[in-house]
Amino acid sequence: MGISPKLLNEGETVVIHTRTHGKALVVPVLWLVVLLAIGIAGQIWLGGTPALIVWALVLIAGLWLVGWRLLEWATSTYTVTTRRLITRHGVITRRGHDIPLSRISDVAYELDIIDRILRCGTLIISDASTHGQVVLHDIPHVEESQRKINELLNKIHDGEQI
DSSP: OOOOGGGSOTTOOEEEEEOOOGGGGHHHHHHHHHHHHHHHHHHHHTOHHHHHHHHHHHHHHHIIIIIHHHHHHHHOEEEEESSEEEEEEOSSSOEEEEEEGGGEEEEEEEOOHHHHHHTEEEEEEEESSTTOEEEEEEEETHHHHHHHHHHHHHHHHTTOOO
């Protein structure tokens, strides 16, 4: 699902819409496996009411360690349009940051060995604001994203209509 069309200005189109790579969910999935093992062990060894207490604790821990992180991942998006970079994140309190493409001075990326295997990386966007840099971790296909943003920047700096 892309960004809501009502958030776009007239003539603005989405070029890239993504969220953090799915590798961000590895730790929550591992927690889920551990919690299920604890619940099953409690069921086998304790049985009855103590097992229900263990399952209740597993449920609470699962909502906190797995459910919340899944919601955070699902509600965090990065969008590049023909005019700006839009970041949105937050479950209860939504936060957003928009940077006009005309203010972006550099786009770089970093890839470690795991990122290269999973085809994701960190996108580092330098702008002319007081923030200096926006670092977007674990962006899928980061090299392609960097190339598309650079193409947009070149068009803007050459005075082309996008």
